[in-house]
Amino acid sequence: MLGYIDKIKEVSKRLLEEGQVEMVIGFRKGTLSMMNEPHFARTPAEVQNFVWDSNCGINLCNYLTNRTEKIGILAKGCDSRNIVTHIIENKIKRDQIVIIGVPCKGMIDRRKMSSLFEGEIDDVIEDEHNITVKGAGFEKILNKKDVLQQNCAVCIHRNPVIYDERVADLVDEQTDIDRYADVREIEALSAQEKAAYFEKLLEPCIRCYACRNACPLCYCPTCFTDESRPQWVGKGQDTTDVSTFHFLRAYHCAGRCTDCGACERSCPVGINMRVFTKKLEKDCLELFGWEAGLDPDVRPPLDTYKPGDPDDFIK
Amino acid sequence: MTIVQIDKENWESSIKKLFGAYRLFGPVKEADFHNFKQLEAGQLPDLSCLNTRLSPKSIIYPQTEVMFKYTLDENEEDHHILKEVDKDYSPQAVMGIRPCDAKAFELVRLNFDSPDYKDPYWLNAYTATTLVGLACESPCKTCFCTTAGCGPYHEEALDVLLIDHGDQYWAKVLSDKGDAFVTAAGWTDAVDEQPAIKEIETKKKTAEDKISAFVKTDNLRQVDTNELYNAKFWEEVSFSCINCGTCTYVCPTCWCFDIQDENRGSQGCRIRNWDSCMYPLFTLHGSGHNPRGTKLHRVRQRFMHKLKYYVDKYDAGIQCVGCGRCVRLCPVNIDIRRVCGYMNGHVASAEACEV
Ligand code: SF4
Ligand code: SF4
Ligand code: SF4
Ligand code: SF4
Numbered sequence: 001m002l003g004y005i006d007k008i009k010e011v012s013k014r015l016l017e018e019g020q021v022e023m024v025i026g027f028r029k030g031t032l033s034m035m036n037e038p039h040f041a042r043t044p045a046e047v048q049n050f051v052w053d054s055n056c057g058i059n060l061c062n063y064l065t066n067r068t069e070k071i072g073i074l075a076k077g078c079d080s081r082n083i084v085t086h087i088i089e090n091k092i093k094r095d096q097i098v099i100i101g102v103p104c105k106g107m108i109d110r111r112k113m114s115s116l117f118e119g120e121i122d123d124v125i126e127d128e129h130n131i132t133v134k135g136a137g138f139e140k141i142l143n144k145k146d147v148l149q150q151n152c153a154v155c156i157h158r159n160p161v162i163y164d165e166r167v168a169d170l171v172d173e174q175t176d177i178d179r180y181a182d183v184r185e186i187e188a189l190s191a192q193e194k195a196a197y198f199e200k201l202l203e204p205c206i207r208c209y210a211c212r213n214a215c216p217l218c219y220c221p222t223c224f225t226d227e228s229r230p231q232w233v234g235k236g237q238d239t240t241d242v243s244t245f246h247f248l249r250a251y252h253c254a255g256r257c258t259d260c261g262a263c264e265r266s267c268p269v270g271i272n273m274r275v276f277t278k279k280l281e282k283d284c285l286e287l288f289g290w291e292a293g294l295d296p297d298v299r300p301p302l303d304t305y306k307p308g309d310p311d312d313f314i315k
Numbered sequence: 316m317t318i319v320q321i322d323k324e325n326w327e328s329s330i331k332k333l334f335g336a337y338r339l340f341g342p343v344k345e346a347d348f349h350n351f352k353q354l355e356a357g358q359l360p361d362l363s364c365l366n367t368r369l370s371p372k373s374i375i376y377p378q379t380e381v382m383f384k385y386t387l388d389e390n391e392e393d394h395h396i397l398k399e400v401d402k403d404y405s406p407q408a409v410m411g412i413r414p415c416d417a418k419a420f421e422l423v424r425l426n427f428d429s430p431d432y433k434d435p436y437w438l439n440a441y442t443a444t445t446l447v448g449l450a451c452e453s454p455c456k457t458c459f460c461t462t463a464g465c466g467p468y469h470e471e472a473l474d475v476l477l478i479d480h481g482d483q484y485w486a487k488v489l490s491d492k493g494d495a496f497v498t499a500a501g502w503t504d505a506v507d508e509q510p511a512i513k514e515i516e517t518k519k520k521t522a523e524d525k526i527s528a529f530v531k532t533d534n535l536r537q538v539d540t541n542e543l544y545n546a547k548f549w550e551e552v553s554f555s556c557i558n559c560g561t562c563t564y565v566c567p568t569c570w571c572f573d574i575q576d577e578n579r580g581s582q583g584c585r586i587r588n589w590d591s592c593m594y595p596l597f598t599l600h601g602s603g604h605n606p607r608g609t610k611l612h613r614v615r616q617r618f619m620h621k622l623k624y625y626v627d628k629y630d631a632g633i634q635c636v637g638c639g640r641c642v643r644l645c646p647v648n649i650d651i652r653r654v655c656g657y658m659n660g661h662v663a664s665a666e667a668c669e670v
Contacts, residue, residue: 030648032457037648038555058647062557115347120365120455136453204345206369206378208591210559210646226596234577236379236588266646268561269368270347 001105002126005052007167008074011100013044015072015165021098024072025063026050033124034110038063054126057107057149059262061085061216064092071097074167076104078151078260080160081293082216085256088296091219101163103171106144106152107261111270113147151261151274154179161294180282186275198243204269205242207235211263211273212249217256224248250276255284255302258293317494318511319502321484329500330359330410336499337445338407340374342367351409360410362449362479370567370640371409371416372423375440378564378589382436382574388581397585402436408445408496414469414476415460415636417446419567421472422636425629426570436587445492448473452522455639459528459652463637467526468519478515485511530655532633535626538661543623544615548657553614555647560591562641562649563617568634571597592616618654 012024028039028049036055040063041047052074060073061082075083083099086092108131114121119136126132126144133140145153154177159170189197209225212218224232225245233248234241250273257277264274284290287310288301301309321329333339334356341360343352349364351371383397420441427437451458451467460466470476474493478485486502488494497503563569573590576583590597593614598607607613625634635651642650 031650031653032643032648035648039551040554058555063554111347119453122456204350206560206564208560208564209594210557210561213557213559214646226594235573235575236577236586238379266557266559266561268565268644268646 001168002053002128004102004167005050008052008100008102009047009050011165011167012041012047012050012072015098015100016041016044016047020070021072022069024050024074024100025060026074027052027056027058027060030055033121034108034113052102054106054108054131054144055110057152057261057265058214059216059260062214062262064097065216065219067092069096072100073097074100074102075160075163076102077155077157077159077161078104078258080162081157081258082260084162084293084296085258086216088293088300089256094296098165099160099163101160101166103160103166103168104152104155104158105171106148106155106158107265108144108147109149109152110265112149113142116142116147149261149265150182150272151259151264155259157258157291157294162296180278182275183279183282186279198246199239201271201273201275202239202242202246205246205271206269207237207242207245208268210266210268211271214262214266215253216260216262217253218249220252224252246273246276250280253277254280255288255290255300256292257281317497318485318487318506318508318515319497320480320504320506321486321500321502323482323484326484327359329502331357333408333496333500336406337496338403338405339410340371340407341410351412354410362411362477364411365453365455366413366416366451366638366640368640368644369565370419370638371412372419372567374407374409375420375444376423376427376437376570376589379586380436380588381584381586383585385583385585386581387578387583400584402439404439404443406443406445407440408447410447411449411477412446412473413451413638414448414467414471414473415458415463415465415638416567417448417472418465418469419472419636419638420446422568422631422634423570425631445474445496446472447475447477447486447493447496449477450479450518450522452479452518454522454526455643456527457639457642458526458637459530459639460637461523461526462529462532463635464632465636466519467522468515478518485515487515528637528639528652530633530637530652531659532622532626532655534659534661535622535633536630538623538658540619540623540627543658543661544619546657546661548661549611549615552618552649552654552657553611556593556610556614556649557647558593558595558610558613559646560589560593561644561646562651563591563593564589565640565644566635567638567640568621568636573597592620614649618651618658621651622655622658 015021023040023042025040027036029051030036034055038058059079061079087094121135123134131142131144233244264272290301339354340351341354342349342364344361348368350367350369381400384400385397386394388394427434454467470489474490476487488497571590572587574587576585599605621634
């Protein structure tokens with residue numbers, strides 16, 4: 001994946017030079033280790049700032065919403081599936097964007113990395129399979145596989161599903177992956193145990209909405225949490241209000257979530273709110289054989305009716 | 316001011332004495348990180364903590380705070396009348412607070428305790444609080460306190476400064492509140508002051524030298540407000556921002572709140588919640604117009620407030636103590652140090668010529 005950057009710059013430059021796009025959306029190097037910042041280039045010269053490595057976990061599709069320019073956009077597997085979802089939902093027209101596909105091998109979980117070491121991490125250097133972590137008084141080589149974001153570890157769509165340009169050969173998709181072990185564990189709990197589990201999970205939430213705002217699906221002009229007439233949810237730290245926000249948001253993502261992990265990655269207090277969206281993803285798969293964002297020409301199950309649709313959950 | 320020494324072996328027993336006199340708060344590790352929590356009787360503050368994930372501001376200024384209660388039941392005599400709620404303003408002490416976070420209360424005070432307005436909730440809680448700081452021996456890479464008006468041994472806002480001294484702590488008493496705290500803890504063993512002060516100076520210097528991040532703020536007052544407001548760099552700065560509330564909620568110096576009435580049946584309360592200038596709702600008018608309608612407006616507002624309007628209004632430095640939390644926790648890595656550099660180095664005429 002490290003070798004991609006030359007090709008990324010070359011393609012981006014060409015698209016800008018030829019006037020095919022007015023801007024390209026990618027990443028620039030962050031000011032912290034394991035952080036890159038979503039960034040744009042409007043001129044061929046600005047392309048120089050682009051970087052690509054395993055710290056590009058933010059979903060760039062989020063930056064397409066409501067833009068009017070002709071845009072080139074770098075897209076990992078998950079980003080490309082959210083772009084497809086944007087197209088299906090008429091959030092963007094296919095011909096407004098040039099998709100630069102980036103076959104992905106997974107992104108580093110920076111929270112997990114930090115939790116592995118007592119002191120601060122100064123520097124993280126990666127090669128194809130390993131990462132060398134340096135900090136005050138320690139240096140360690142880790143296998144990249146062991147420190148991937150959890151969603152990346154169970155990802156089965158690493159290759160972009162739709163693209164106009166591609167910066168590298170397709171990568172092998174992971175097979176024999178158990179995507180839903182975590183969901184099954186929660187499913188097995190009793191109602192009371194589930195309630196307790198969710199309450200504990202959400203206890204540290206400060207309602208900063210980073211999870212919602214990092215998500216390309218959450219583009220509603222006024223989110224239900226922000227509505228004031230009527231006011232659906234209280235705005236304080238009351239546990240019922242906090243969990244209502246999370247449960248409802250998850251349901252709004254049903255059949256649309258691509259498990260890109262941007263929400264979890266963004267949370268300042270390390271909450272894995274993906275357990276909610278994953279449960280719904282699993283339901284969509286089991287009930288409708290549906291995976292979000294694979295094909296711009298197929299309508300999602302929640303906005304179509306088929307006579308054979310399962311209905312035994314209606315009691 | 317006196318400096319007393321506490322043998323670490325007596326630490327636990329002296330903390331135990333404090334529970335009678337104070338509600339004690341300190342860093343507690345839960346899951347992967349530390350936060351300030353009220354300590355249960357006998358629980359020790361975890362002073363090994365680098366710094367807490369969230370700032371301690373919520374101890375004095377909770378994220379959600381009930382101000383009034385009322386009833387809508389017209390059978391009750393006092394229906395539709397706001398009534399004060401009982402609050403616990405008994406003495407509380409925050410142990411292990413960092414000098415930067417303590418200094419942040421001084422900044423926030425300019426807002427909550429001004430000649431025109433006195434915020435009773437903030438002030439009462441603040442008055443009830445003793446700040447027992449812990450000097451930083453190993454600042455984070457993202458800390459830039461020394462160029463943000465404080466430092467790892469900064470004493471300004473503290474009542475007591477604790478200094479790790481091998482198998483002892485030294486406690487430097489900095490105020491009457493601090494004196495009362497030290498007395499309550501039974502820390503009476505004063506050290507020989509002159510050499511101690513000298514040694515603290517040396518340790519302070521060592522800690523300050525470890526700070527590796529800096530901001531330049533010398534030009535912020537001079538830059539013309541309108542030119543800064545119209546600077547071109549805001550598009551680049553704001554592009555990646557997702558307008559979450561993370562930077563403002565984790566910041567010890569952000570003070571904005573929103574007021575809500577919440578009813579259950581006929582009973583209700585008026586509460587205030589932290590709010591964030593990063594949210595579109597923050598400035599939305601009843602008419603539907605939003606004067607800060609785009610994310611560029613909102614990102615600019617956060618930085619202009621902290622690094623220009625505040626500077627101009629109070630002449631007390633920037634509205635930032637350099638704790639680095641927003642830098643560490645912004646999901647997309649917007650870095651106030653970079654933005655401060657742009658603002659401080661802004662040369663208006665250069666951009667004007669380009670037009
Ligand atoms: S809910 Fe989370 S995982 Fe799903 S698309 Fe949104 S950001 Fe990605
Ligand atoms: S990002 Fe985390 S803290 Fe913020 S609202 Fe979401 S779950 Fe809560
Ligand atoms: S600067 Fe970062 S933390 Fe602040 S609102 Fe923007 S994305 Fe969120
Ligand atoms: S602006 Fe950032 S660095 Fe400054 S005090 Fe607030 S959180 Fe800390």
